[in-house]
Amino acid sequence: MTISLSEEYMQRLAHAYAGKLLLRQEIAISHRQLTQLLTAHLFTPIQSIQRKRLSHVCQRCGNKRHSLFGMMTCARCKKRHLYCRNCIDMGRVMACEPLYYWTGQQPIWSNVEKPCVWEGQLTANQQIGADRIVKTIQSKNKELLVWGVCGAGKSEMLFQGIEAALVQSQRICIATPRSDVVRELLPRFKAVFPDIKIHGLYGGSRDRSGIAQLTIATTHQLYRFKHAFDMMIVDEVDAFPYHADPSLPFVTERSKKKHGSVVYLTATPRKEQKLNIRRKILPHVFIPTRYHGYPLPVPTFKMCFSLQRDLKNGLPPQAFLHWFKQREQKQRQLLIFVPTIQLATTLARQLKVILPDQRIRSVHAYDANRREKIHAFRKQSYSILITTTILERGVTFPSIDVVVIDAGHVVFDEAALIQIAGRAGRSAQDPTGEVIFFHDGQTNDMVQAVHEIQLMNKRGDF
Numbered sequence: 001m002t003i004s005l006s007e008e009y010m011q012r013l014a015h016a017y018a019g020k021l022l023l024r025q026e027i028a029i030s031h032r033q034l035t036q037l038l039t040a041h042l043f044t045p046i047q048s049i050q051r052k053r054l055s056h057v058c059q060r061c062g063n064k065r066h067s068l069f070g071m072m073t074c075a076r077c078k079k080r081h082l083y084c085r086n087c088i089d090m091g092r093v094m095a096c097e098p099l100y101y102w103t104g105q106q107p108i109w110s111n112v113e114k115p116c117v118w119e120g121q122l123t124a125n126q127q128i129g130a131d132r133i134v135k136t137i138q139s140k141n142k143e144l145l146v147w148g149v150c151g152a153g154k155s156e157m158l159f160q161g162i163e164a165a166l167v168q169s170q171r172i173c174i175a176t177p178r179s180d181v182v183r184e185l186l187p188r189f190k191a192v193f194p195d196i197k198i199h200g201l202y203g204g205s206r207d208r209s210g211i212a213q214l215t216i217a218t219t220h221q222l223y224r225f226k227h228a229f230d231m232m233i234v235d236e237v238d239a240f241p242y243h244a245d246p247s248l249p250f251v252t253e254r255s256k257k258k259h260g261s262v263v264y265l266t267a268t269p270r271k272e273q274k275l276n277i278r279r280k281i282l283p284h285v286f287i288p289t290r291y292h293g294y295p296l297p298v299p300t301f302k303m304c305f306s307l308q309r310d311l312k313n314g315l316p317p318q319a320f321l322h323w324f325k326q327r328e329q330k331q332r333q334l335l336i337f338v339p340t341i342q343l344a345t346t347l348a349r350q351l352k353v354i355l356p357d358q359r360i361r362s363v364h365a366y367d368a369n370r371r372e373k374i375h376a377f378r379k380q381s382y383s384i385l386i387t388t389t390i391l392e393r394g395v396t397f398p399s400i401d402v403v404v405i406d407a408g409h410v411v412f413d414e415a416a417l418i419q420i421a422g423r424a425g426r427s428a429q430d431p432t433g434e435v436i437f438f439h440d441g442q443t444n445d446m447v448q449a450v451h452e453i454q455l456m457n458k459r460g461d462f
């Protein structure tokens with residue numbers, strides 16, 4: 001059977017479907033048309049759950065764990081068969097239904113001559129990073145780890161590299177573990193690249209189709225992609241859940257084209273990444289200074305002997321109240337990190353009584369008003385925000401002091417503590433800030449975090 005399809009229609013299909021692994025319901029064309037496209041080998045069906053030796057593998061998310069497959073009686077084929085539970089948030093992958101992969105012509109993306117309208121100035125150190133990113137993009141099949149301290153200005157460092165890729169009509173993806181970050185980056189990149197189609201993909205986002213030359217997505221959204229991007233930028237590569245879930249590195253790697261390049265961004269590389277740097281397996285560039293040229297704030301430790309008893313009663317440690325009353329810059333807002341949701345809410349309640357002239361709120365991952373509260377704190381509607389580790393990364397408040405209560409708790413590992421300390425002193429108007437760890441016994445992670453911050457300041461020549 002031959003079918004005639006206009007060049008324009010083919011390009012429209014290619015833009016919509018190339019580089020994706022899709023369920024039938026994600027393809028918005030009629031049954032008759034899909035049958036035609038399958039016959040013409042423009043779509044190729046792929047068995048969605050394949051058997052490899054003794055185990056099954058989900059072809060969408062790479063899941064091989066027996067416990068993450070379920071069995072159910074299928075409404076479509078009426079048989080009992082497997083489905084994948086690991087990637088079920090993206091729609092259920094059923095063993096009897098194939099995934100569809102576009103095997104027609106590749107989409108042709110625009111090549112705007114000067115897509116970037118950013119007029120800011122990079123610092124000398126940022127320029128070194130930006131040059132390495134451009135070089136990585138121009139050579140195929142390359143990796144680069146950009147290790148920049150918290151507040152180095154990593155997004156600005158990407159602009160020239162993204163421009164270089166766009167000029168070559170490349171397709172680009174910025175993947176980040178958090179939807180908060182997608183929402184923060186999207187308007188910034190749209191302003192910097194006004195003529196480029198940019199989509200933000202996260203659970204609940206409006207532009208679900210991802211038919212854009214530049215995609216900013218949470219790592220989970222990459223389950224839909226295969227060999228789509230010439231350039232992958234992986235933000236916060238050390239962060240949960242990328243770090244904890246083996247299917248996420250798998251889909252990130254699969255989402256880029258075979259000869260595509262990858263740029264990883266991090267402020268706190270994991271042990272294995274540092275080891276690969278030392279072994280010279282992983283090319284890297286280190287940005288030791290913040291964009292405003294001031295050093296990273298170094299945390300101070302404050303011992304609280306009755307910490308656990310106080311927290312059990314929902315009370316703040318005495319040492320905290322003492323510090324709060326005599327802190328130097330009282331006009332600064334205060335961000336307080338606590339280890340649990342329960343402590344965030346009880347401490348907020350108690351502090352409102354103890355400090356009646358302060359406007360105090362708490363926030364955590366399951367807070368329905370999370371986005372509004374973070375926004376209101378940024379607009380300085382509250383003076384104190386008590387938070388769990390959800391605000392450890394990716395967020396910027398202009399002028400704050402930072403406190404960790406029970407810094408020795410297991411949730412505060414070295415990377416978390418470095419990131420938390422990195423929330424202070426981020427703006428050029430107020431480039432310093434106090435960082436205090438209240439604890440009832442120093443942990444290795446606390447000591448290592450301070451050691452690492454001091455080391456980075458030294459490398460930045462402070």
Ligand SMILES: [Zn+2]
Pocket residue numbers: 058059060061062063084085086087088093
């Ligand atoms: Zn799966």
Ligand SMILES: [Zn+2]
Pocket residue numbers: 074075076077078079081094095096097
């Ligand atoms: Zn079935």
